[in-house]
Amino acid sequence: MRIDIITVLPELLRSPFEASICKRAVEKGVVEIEIHNLRNYGSGKNKQVDDYAFGGGAGMVMRVEPIMACIEKLQSERSYDAIIYMTPDGKRFDQKHANRLSLFENIILLCGHYKGIDQRLRDHIITEEISIGDYVLSGGELAAAVVSDAIIRLLPGVLNDETSALTDSFQDDLLAPPVYTRPAEFRGWKVPDILLSGDEKKIDNWRTEQALERTERLRPDLLE
Numbered sequence: 001m002r003i004d005i006i007t008v009l010p011e012l013l014r015s016p017f018e019a020s021i022c023k024r025a026v027e028k029g030v031v032e033i034e035i036h037n038l039r040n041y042g043s044g045k046n047k048q049v050d051d052y053a054f055g056g057g058a059g060m061v062m063r064v065e066p067i068m069a070c071i072e073k074l075q076s077e078r079s080y081d082a083i084i085y086m087t088p089d090g091k092r093f094d095q096k097h098a099n100r101l102s103l104f105e106n107i108i109l110l111c112g113h114y115k116g117i118d119q120r121l122r123d124h125i126i127t128e129e130i131s132i133g134d135y136v137l138s139g140g141e142l143a144a145a146v147v148s149d150a151i152i153r154l155l156p157g158v159l160n161d162e163t164s165a166l167t168d169s170f171q172d173d174l175l176a177p178p179v180y181t182r183p184a185e186f187r188g189w190k191v192p193d194i195l196l197s198g199d200e201k202k203i204d205n206w207r208t209e210q211a212l213e214r215t216e217r218l219r220p221d222l223l224e
Contacts, residue, residue, distance in 0.1 A: 001155060002032040002078070003103065005144050007111040008049060008062075010037045016145040025158045026063065028033045033148065038072075041066035046084055050114050059115035074108060083127045085138030086147070090129030093147060095170035097130070101147075102154040106188060109147065111140030173222050177210035195196050 007013060016022060017033050025031045025078070039047040043065065050060040071083065081104035091097070101107065110117070110126070132143045152158060154165055169176040180191040194206045216221050 001030070001102075001151075002034070002106045003109060003148055003151070004034045004036060004074055004080075004107070005109045005111065005141075005148070006036045006038055006067070007115050007139070007141050007144070008038050009111075009139060009141050010035045012139070012141045013145060016149065018128050021153050021158060022149060025152050025155060030155050030157050034188050036070055037139065038062075038070060039068055041069040041073075057115075062113060062117040064118045064120055064156075067117060068125070071108065071110075071125065078106055078217055080106045080108055083110065084123060084147075085110045085112060085117065085122065085129045086125045086131075086143040087112045087129050088131050088134070088136045090131040092151070093130050093132050095150075095168070098147070098150040098154060098169075102151045109140075109144040111144050113139040170222075173215075174211040175215045175219055175222070176209040177214065 005013060013035050017026065017035075022031075022033070038049050041047075042049040048063075049066045050062050053059065053061045064143060074080070084089070084107060086109060130143070130147060132146050137143060159165055165171070167176065180195060184191045184196060192206070193204055197203065
């Protein structure tokens with residue numbers, strides 16, 4: 001898989017992909033991640049990528065020309081399954097969305113900034129719009145890192161135990177059950193006896209019951 005990220009702040013995106021699971025995925029050749037500085041496609045001495053909004057109002061708008069130039073350069077090198085715009089008013093990102101995107105071969109993530117991008121790009125070029133929550137960040141870079149991480153960990157060969165991702169919260173519309181590790185007792189706090197029983201069927205049933213109870217209590221909307 002290849003993920004191309006277009007941004008005006010490339011330095012903000014480097015560290016998430018230089019550590020942990022993402023770094024291992026890149027080193028294994030499971031995923032390619034390329035960060036493109038939009039200012040390289042800007043105009044004038046200052047490589048301008050934004051301008052005032054038609055009709056007035058506060059804030060600047062990301063211009064059509066540099067974004068199109070960058071996207072068309074990438075499209076000349078390969079075909080893309082999706083051109084995704086990271087924006088607060090996009091579709092709320094969830095696990096099902098991550099699962100679907102993980103099946104793609106090549107995607108572009110365009111990081112919004114300022115007051116957003118020229119609407120004509122959204123009307124004619126962008127294929128999907130994603131939000132990671134109902135709040136506004138200073139730019140789409142951190143959201144792009146979140147989406148990338150959620151996708152990358154699902155790719156075959158990334159996790160040491162590939163079945164781990166299948167038991168994560170939200171994969172089956174339930175929250176994950178509680179988990180415990182050694183020691184079996186700490187300061188009088190004991191691990192549930194069922195987990196020490198060695199009876200796999202009873203343990204599986206317990207985990208299902210706990211997942212359902214936790215979901216009903218914390219996220220009943222998932223059961224609707």
